[in-house]
Amino acid sequence: MKQFDEQELVARLQNPSTQRRAFEEMVGHFGESLYWQIRRMVTYHDDADDVLQNTFLKAWNSIGNFRGDAKLSTWLFKIAYNESLTFLSKQRDTISLDTNVLDDDDDAPTLANTLESDTYFDGDETEAMLQAAVASLPAKQRAVFNMKYFQEMKYEDMAEITGTSVGALKASYHIAVKKIEEYFQQRE
Amino acid sequence: MKQFDINNQSKRNPFTVPDGYFENLTARVMMNIPEMEAEEKESENHAKIVSMEPRKSSRKWMGWSIAAAACIAVAALFITIPKDSNGVGERRMAQTETSATYDSEYQEEMLEYAMVDNTDIYSYLSGAM
Numbered sequence: 639m640k641q642f643d644e645q646e647l648v649a650r651l652q653n654p655s656t657q658r659r660a661f662e663e664m665v666g667h668f669g670e671s672l673y674w675q676i677r678r679m680v681t682y683h684d685d686a687d688d689v690l691q692n693t694f695l696k697a698w699n700s701i702g703n704f705r706g707d708a709k710l711s712t713w714l715f716k717i718a719y720n721e722s723l724t725f726l727s728k729q730r731d732t733i734s735l736d737t738n739v740l741d742d743d744d745d746a747p748t749l750a751n752t753l754e755s756d757t758y759f760d761g762d763e764t765e766a767m768l769q770a771a772v773a774s775l776p777a778k779q780r781a782v783f784n785m786k787y788f789q790e791m792k793y794e795d796m797a798e799i800t801g802t803s804v805g806a807l808k809a810s811y812h813i814a815v816k817k818i819e820e821y822f823q824q825r826e
Numbered sequence: 827m828k829q830f831d832i833n834n835q836s837k838r839n840p841f842t843v844p845d846g847y848f849e850n851l852t853a854r855v856m857m858n859i860p861e862m863e864a865e866e867k868e869s870e871n872h873a874k875i876v877s878m879e880p881r882k883s884s885r886k887w888m889g890w891s892i893a894a895a896a897c898i899a900v901a902a903l904f905i906t907i908p909k910d911s912n913g914v915g916e917r918r919m920a921q922t923e924t925s926a927t928y929d930s931e932y933q934e935e936m937l938e939y940a941m942v943d944n945t946d947i948y949s950y951l952s953g954a955m
Contacts, residue, residue: 662852662856758842787837
């Protein structure tokens with residue numbers, strides 16, 4: 639398999655005659671990792687697929703603005719992060735509150751139970767609870783927790799994607815961990 | 827349920843995707859991506875069409891120019907009318923006594939000075955511009 643050369647790919651992305659083919663290669667290279675970043679944010683496969691499609695469409699429409707100052711992956715993760723936040727914000731406005739585990743403790747197992755019966759989730763009870771706990775966090779805090787805990791990203795990279803300072807990200811992660819531990823303590 | 831410890835919790839990814847999802851992902855994404863280059867090339871191939879009609883903005887500009895010129899003409903008319911030192915009342919009297927020929931001569935002179943003819947004024951007033 640051909641080795642991935644980001645610099646060469648960026649040069650082809652900026653050339654109108656090679657742009658589309660280069661974009662296709664970029665989708666092939668980053669598609670899966672972007673999907674998982676989005677999926678951890680929006681939980682369900684169909685939603686993750688929609689957000690991923692929008693992410694690439696946005697990337698294509700703004701490809702002329704990409705000057706190669708940042709890494710291609712950072713640029714794409716940033717678009718995916720913003721698209722996920724937009725999706726969650728719209729979802730919060732439209733979905734009834736009974737799926738919001740924070741608002742009512744009686745509803746807390748709902749998301750975990752839904753996940754356990756979801757075709758595209760094969761985790762155990764604790765893993766389902768952990769996902770429910772993560773989903774109960776405010777959207778930005780959820781993103782910070784996912785990036786640090788599951789994706790094990792560096793704070794510096796997270797700062798570029800989220801446009802937040804390293805200090806603020808550390809504080810946000812610390813709060814997110816506390817909330818998740820409390821979530822489990824309340825249910826033990 | 828066993829006690830939860832975030833530091834010892836498995837970070838295994840519990841989510842799955844439909845069979846063949848990632849294999850077909852690139853093709854599905856590319857189907858939604860519009861043909862940006864093709865559209866640009868197509869528009870380049872079309873000859874640029876230049877309208878023979880004056881542009882709306884220039885028509886608007888002409889209308890305002892004529893209106894401004896008419897205002898200047900009217901203002902100039904009042905300024906250049908010889909003032910009677912005996913006051914406003916007597917000046918009005920003098921104006922009414924002035925012959926029609928005098929007025930029209932003055933107007934024509936002013937309109938000529940403002941480079942506006944009657945046709946322009948009529949067409950502007952009738953809203954044709």
